Amino acid sequence: MNKxxxxxxxxxxxxxxxxxTKNKMDQTYTDINTMFYDAERTPSFMTxxxxxxxxxxxxxxxxxxxxxxxxxxxxxxxIGELYSEGYLEEYFRGxxxxxxxxxxxxxxxxxxxxxxxxxxxxxxxxxxNFPMWAGSRLPIQxxxxxxxxxxxxxxxxxxxxxxxxxxxxxxxxxxxxAQDLYDFILKGFIVAEQPDVHIPIATMCDGFFVTHxxxxxxxxxENLCLTPYDPYKSPVPCMDMECPPxxxxxxxxxxxxxxxxxxxxxxxxxEVRAAVERSRKHTIPLLDGLIDVENIDREILLVxxxxxxxxxxxxxxxxxxxxxxxxxxxxxxxxxxPHEEIKEATKRAKHIFVPEFNMAGWLAREIKAIVPNNERxxxxxxxxxxxxxxxxxxxxxxxxYLGIEVARK
Amino acid sequence: xxxxxxxxxxELADIMPPEYHELVETATYGxxxxxxxxxxxxxxxxxxxxxxxxxxxxxxxxxxxxxLPAPENTVFVGSTGCxxxxxxxxxxxxxxxxxxxxxxxxxxLKRTLKRRFPDVEKDVVVLAGDGATVDIGLDMTMQSWxxxxxxxxxxxxxxxxxxxxxxxSGLMQKGFVAKMAPAGKNFDKVRLPEIAREAxxxxxxxxxxxKPNRVExxxxxxxxxxxxxxxxYVQLYTPCILEIGKQSMEGLDEMxxxxxxxxxxxxxxxxxxxxxxxxxxxxAEEKAKKKAAKEAKKAKKPVSA
Numbered sequence: 001m002n003k004x005x006x007x008x009x010x011x012x013x014x015x016x017x018x019x020x021t022k023n024k025m026d027q028t029y030t031d032i033n034t035m036f037y038d039a040e041r042t043p044s045f046m047t048x049x050x051x052x053x054x055x056x057x058x059x060x061x062x063x064x065x066x067x068x069x070x071x072x073x074x075x076x077x078x079i080g081e082l083y084s085e086g087y088l089e090e091y092f093r094g095x096x097x098x099x100x101x102x103x104x105x106x107x108x109x110x111x112x113x114x115x116x117x118x119x120x121x122x123x124x125x126x127x128x129n130f131p132m133w134a135g136s137r138l139p140i141q142x143x144x145x146x147x148x149x150x151x152x153x154x155x156x157x158x159x160x161x162x163x164x165x166x167x168x169x170x171x172x173x174x175x176x177x178a179q180d181l182y183d184f185i186l187k188g189f190i191v192a193e194q195p196d197v198h199i200p201i202a203t204m205c206d207g208f209f210v211t212h213x214x215x216x217x218x219x220x221x222e223n224l225c226l227t228p229y230d231p232y233k234s235p236v237p238c239m240d241m242e243c244p245p246x247x248x249x250x251x252x253x254x255x256x257x258x259x260x261x262x263x264x265x266x267x268x269x270x271e272v273r274a275a276v277e278r279s280r281k282h283t284i285p286l287l288d289g290l291i292d293v294e295n296i297d298r299e300i301l302l303v304x305x306x307x308x309x310x311x312x313x314x315x316x317x318x319x320x321x322x323x324x325x326x327x328x329x330x331x332x333x334x335x336x337x338p339h340e341e342i343k344e345a346t347k348r349a350k351h352i353f354v355p356e357f358n359m360a361g362w363l364a365r366e367i368k369a370i371v372p373n374n375e376r377x378x379x380x381x382x383x384x385x386x387x388x389x390x391x392x393x394x395x396x397x398x399x400x401y402l403g404i405e406v407a408r409k
Numbered sequence: 410x411x412x413x414x415x416x417x418x419x420e421l422a423d424i425m426p427p428e429y430h431e432l433v434e435t436a437t438y439g440x441x442x443x444x445x446x447x448x449x450x451x452x453x454x455x456x457x458x459x460x461x462x463x464x465x466x467x468x469x470x471x472x473x474x475x476x477l478p479a480p481e482n483t484v485f486v487g488s489t490g491c492x493x494x495x496x497x498x499x500x501x502x503x504x505x506x507x508x509x510x511x512x513x514x515x516x517x518l519k520r521t522l523k524r525r526f527p528d529v530e531k532d533v534v535v536l537a538g539d540g541a542t543v544d545i546g547l548d549m550t551m552q553s554w555x556x557x558x559x560x561x562x563x564x565x566x567x568x569x570x571x572x573x574x575x576x577x578s579g580l581m582q583k584g585f586v587a588k589m590a591p592a593g594k595n596f597d598k599v600r601l602p603e604i605a606r607e608a609x610x611x612x613x614x615x616x617x618x619x620k621p622n623r624v625e626x627x628x629x630x631x632x633x634x635x636x637x638x639x640x641x642y643v644q645l646y647t648p649c650i651l652e653i654g655k656q657s658m659e660g661l662d663e664m665x666x667x668x669x670x671x672x673x674x675x676x677x678x679x680x681x682x683x684x685x686x687x688x689x690x691x692x693a694e695e696k697a698k699k700k701a702a703k704e705a706k707k708a709k710k711p712v713s714a
Contacts, residue, residue, distance in 0.1 A: 062521065062524065062525075063517060063520065063521055065517065089524045090520045090521065090524055092520075092556070094513070094552075095548060095549065095552040096548070098510065098513075099510065099513040099548070099549050099552065100513075102506065102507070102510035102513030102514050102517070102549065103513045103514070103516050103517035104517060105506055105510075105513075105514055105517065106486070106504075106513065106514035106515060106516060106517025106518035106519075106520075106521070107517035107518065107520065107521040108517075109504050109514065109517075109518055109521075110484075110517065110518045110519075110520075110521030110522050110525065111521060111522075111525055112521045112524070112525070114517075128507055129506075129507065129510075132506050132507055136506065237502070239484050239502050239503075239504055239518065240484065240502075240522055240525065240526070240531065241410045241481060241482050241483065241484055241501070241502050241531065242410055242414070243410075243414065244414060244415045245410070245415075245500050245501050245502040
């Protein structure tokens with residue numbers, strides 16, 4: 001867990017034939033290891049939406065399809081500007097999120113690296129497509145800038161939509177900061193496109209808190225870019241009639257209400273989930289582990305993901321002033337879920353608090369499901385509907401909880 | 410694709426099924442002027458079908474596959490329904506993803522293939538039922554036409570949801586009693602050919618599949634016009650004999666009745682000026698070729714003394 005990995009062994013080095021050559025924008029196709037660990041990075045101060053543009057500028061994306069929905073509209077429009085400058089091969093506005101995700105699928109079936117963005121109700125409208133992407137083994141990346149999905153209409157940040165994505169078969173990485181978002185987008189393509197993974201990825205961030213605030217981000221030079229996607233490394237054929245188009249099966253499985261159908265569908269679902277698990281070995285070196293930890297020898301831990309982690313850090317500082325020592329676990333990947341890592345990191349904790357930007361507490365449920373003695377897990381505090389979570393709220397929750405315990409004694 | 414890509418290596422040839430060998434040896438990938446008349450003398454690109462006995466969709470599939478101008482560079486996009494049960498038997502790459510999103514898939518696919526293969530014409534053909542095309546997928550069907558996406562949409566119009574057991578669809582005739590229309594459908598058959606014309610299709614044809622030469626011509630024109638100009642739409646009446654109470658040998662008669670004077674499927678075509686010009690050019694080229702071939706044949710004949 002979190003073992004430093006030497007740069008040459010991070011991920012399998014790109015074997016792409018274009019490695020080291022230049023694209024039409026005068027960018028050099030570069031291995032991800034070189035881009036992140038060898039190239040000099042310089043600081044820039046920008047919004048999360050601009051960070052998405054910066055990442056896509058160097059991602060060698062073939063197609064991006066856009067649709068307006070707050071808070072991702074700006075990022076989607078900025079990608080359009082990149083297209084008009086010549087950084088992408090194809091870009092257009094679809095007619096709804098359901099259609100957009102279909103258009104993305106078509107482009108991925110045809111062999112392009114594909115990126116899109118969505119948010120909140122858009123994610124839910126598109127939902128039918130996500131398990132289809134995974135089942136079709138399409139390594140599309142969707143950046144989900146999470147916002148409320150409730151009625152009455154809300155455009156405010158809220159991470160409830162992530163819970164709907166949990167069982168779609170996609171990889172799900174949750175960025176805490178703009179820097180995470182930049183890194184996750186580029187590294188996400190590489191992990192999702194590995195032949196033994198080759199499934200879609202949702203790179204998620206908390207809407208507004210990340211997309212619309214400015215932060216300092218360390219960026220590699222713009223004249224480097226990822227090596228392109230190679231559709232012929234896909235575990236299923238690319239739909240371009242460049243490989244034998246011989247019929248795929250004797251009878252369609254849907255017509256076989258028998259053992260063959262059951263076992264085929266069951267094994268395919270298992271395979272998609274196995275692909276999610278296989279992504280660990282590529283993700284751990286690239287992200288320095290699926291979780292980050294600080295002071296996990298303490299009795300009280302905050303365990304969370306996204307911007308709730310940032311609020312947690314400040315809460316820890318405030319508590320420390322009062323002599324209450326709290327440790328921190330930041331979860332970076334929701335799928336694959338870091339079972340063993342979380343179990344190990346929390347094994348000494350007596351109280352595990354899970355602050356979340358949603359009413360449901362889906363992350364707390366996930367954690368409760370895997371740690372022993374899960375009465376230690378306190379689901380909360382929660383805020384929803386776009387409220388910010390002041391660090392004081394986390395402080396109060398912890399103190400209240402401890403106070404109740406003291407009173408009982 | 411060319412046939413080299415499907416040719417077998419000697420070491421594995423003996424374990425491959427005979428249908429595969431036939432495909433390599435006599436299928437008409439890359440054959441100029443291929444058409445429905447190849448049926449019977451060459452390996453068809455559909456191996457078998459899993460439809461009901463006598464279903465007109467099965468013959469429609471055979472005619473369409475025989476009529477594609479370049480199956481070696483064509484990708485089909487299907488949708489859920491009876492057609493999705495047939496595609497696994499077809500030796501042209503095809504995508505099934507969801508129900509109703511076929512024209513969205515085709516939009517992304519066609520644009521990508523155009524970028525990846527700028528020097529090869531990769532045709533994309535959508536083939537879906539009327540529920541997928543007109544009801545659940547109408548938004549994406551029409552939006553792809555508005556955007557002038559360069560692919561062909563074929564609708565197998567059987568005037569109901571066949572695969573789910575005969576429910577009312579938008580293309581069903583008014584008054585027809587069906588599941589989910591217990592007192593008879595109470596609005597008219599949706600006029601999709603007219604909608605297609607107004608939405609920007611450069612070639613629209615509505616016909617039955619009773620006459621293979623007509624189907625061949627419509628499919629060929631639709632694919633060529635989509636390749637060169639913009640979206641095209643072909644609506645084929647493929648009655649669901651099971652759900653309208655016909656016997657398996659009655660499909661052809663049903664189609665002939667429907668296309669006779671006053672019927673719902675009297676053949677109609679809408680052709681834009683641009684498309685008409687292309688058709689004229691193609692026909693002129695064809696004529697010139699035939700003439701040249703005839704003259705070459707004549708020149709070869711020994712002159713009698």
